[in-house]
Amino acid sequence: MNQAYHAGVRRRILEGTNRAICASGVRRTSVEDVARESGCSRATIYRHFPGGRDELLDELVAYEHQRFFLRLSQAVEDAASLAEVVERGLVVAHRALAELDVLQIVLREQPELLEPTLVRASRPTLELVADFLVPFLVAHGIDDPALAEEHAGFLAHMVLSYIASPGRWDLDDPDQVSRLVRCELLAGIEAGAR
Amino acid sequence: MRTQEPASATIRDRVVDASRSCLAAQGLRRTTVDDIAAAAGVSRATLYRAFPGGRETILGAVVATEREALVVALRAAMSPATSLRDELVAGILAAARWLSDHAILQRLMFEEPVEVLTHLEFESMDATLAVAADTFAPLLSAHLEAPAALRAAEWVTRITVSYLLFPADGVDLTDPDEAATLVDRHVLPGVEALREDVRQ
Numbered sequence: 168m169n170q171a172y173h174a175g176v177r178r179r180i181l182e183g184t185n186r187a188i189c190a191s192g193v194r195r196t197s198v199e200d201v202a203r204e205s206g207c208s209r210a211t212i213y214r215h216f217p218g219g220r221d222e223l224l225d226e227l228v229a230y231e232h233q234r235f236f237l238r239l240s241q242a243v244e245d246a247a248s249l250a251e252v253v254e255r256g257l258v259v260a261h262r263a264l265a266e267l268d269v270l271q272i273v274l275r276e277q278p279e280l281l282e283p284t285l286v287r288a289s290r291p292t293l294e295l296v297a298d299f300l301v302p303f304l305v306a307h308g309i310d311d312p313a314l315a316e317e318h319a320g321f322l323a324h325m326v327l328s329y330i331a332s333p334g335r336w337d338l339d340d341p342d343q344v345s346r347l348v349r350c351e352l353l354a355g356i357e358a359g360a361r
Numbered sequence: 362m363r364t365q366e367p368a369s370a371t372i373r374d375r376v377v378d379a380s381r382s383c384l385a386a387q388g389l390r391r392t393t394v395d396d397i398a399a400a401a402g403v404s405r406a407t408l409y410r411a412f413p414g415g416r417e418t419i420l421g422a423v424v425a426t427e428r429e430a431l432v433v434a435l436r437a438a439m440s441p442a443t444s445l446r447d448e449l450v451a452g453i454l455a456a457a458r459w460l461s462d463h464a465i466l467q468r469l470m471f472e473e474p475v476e477v478l479t480h481l482e483f484e485s486m487d488a489t490l491a492v493a494a495d496t497f498a499p500l501l502s503a504h505l506e507a508p509a510a511l512r513a514a515e516w517v518t519r520i521t522v523s524y525l526l527f528p529a530d531g532v533d534l535t536d537p538d539e540a541a542t543l544v545d546r547h548v549l550p551g552v553e554a555l556r557e558d559v560r561q
Contacts, residue, residue, distance in 0.1 A: 282475040293527050317531060321547055324523040332486035334515055335494075346558055351516050354554035355547035 177215050180205045181230045184223045189268050193276045228284045238263055240299060249307045253322065253348050260330040261338035297323040308360040318356050325352050372411045375401045380423045385465045389476050428496060434459050435500055445504035449548055450541045456521050457534035493518040509556040517548060
């Protein structure tokens with residue numbers, strides 16, 4: 168079995184798991200439901216996910232996490248300025264998270280499923296976002312590499328914080344997003360670039 | 362007289378103290394109302410009279426008590442400051458130290474991170490931020506007008522929690538120099554900008 172085929176089947180099964188959870192909740196989703204939703208046999212599912220239901224749930228969280236950041240990086244890769252990359256990132260991420268029904272269901276029913284991702288993947292995610300932002304900071308006139316890295320770390324902390332919990336901000340409102348970014352995210356970086 | 366139960370304020374305090382011991386000894390998930398009643402030396406009936414909502418209400422009272430203690434610590438740390446900058450540095454430093462020295466919180470973060478993290482992320486964090494902003498904004502009122510103080514308080518809470526959850530090299534907020542660097546680099550310029558933004 169070649170690798171691309173293998174990855175394709177895994178993806179189909181995980182997307183079936185997602186649909187099954189959205190249809191009937193986490194607790195009531197069984198391997199049979201996943202088999203029906205993904206059009207695979209139980210045997211195929213166990214061949215790809217020997218841990219069965221538990222492994223499916225863990226892998227689904229990891230898969231959605233990865234997909235979320237892939238979508239985010241695609242949305243901002245051609246942004247022209249630092250402000251644009253941060254603003255667009257907040258808007259797109261907020262929308263993607265709100266549309267991720269399976270996350271709301273997991274949070275309500277079985278938040279402990281998020282544990283491996285929240286605990287183990289948070290740091291790498293933060294570093295990923297920071298690394299992604301460094302070139303934009305350099306292009307913005309932050310020449311000192313150590314300072315660019317520190318600013319990128321600050322922006323990554325803030326972006327992830329506002330994505331997870333917008334607080335009083337309405338991230339669907341472009342005017343609010345641009346005010347938020349100008350004051351709470353970029354003010355210090357602008358002052359440093361001057 | 363001696364057989365009478367203590368007055369309700371005392372019962373509340375005793376239950377909150379007992380809950381704190383239970384949380385420290387056995388964590389959040391395994392702490393039951395019965396454990397708390399036993400540790401406080403009161404009957405279940407008395408406990409439910411003082412806390413009609415049961416476990417959630419008791420835990421809410423523990424959080425409120427801890428929040429008050431944090432405000433007292435912040436006020437003490439911030440009141441000698443004579444400028445907005447020094448106030449912000451003192452406040453961030455005191456909050457970061459108080460939270461990282463908090464034995465129960467640290468234990469819960471280590472053993473039951475998802476309980477704590479799901480409260481510090483997503484919708485529950487929005488509620489926490491709103492309460493934190495309302496609580497901490499008055500501490501900034503000497504140097505910031507009310508609407509800007511509210512927004513700054515929420516933002517600074519977010520920054521502090523974010524760096525405590527995910528420490529970064531050079532941004533250890535329990536260190537006075539590193540807290541001051543963060544304030545000079547990001548917080549002060551941001552507060553100036555949001556002050557201007559609020560005025561418009």
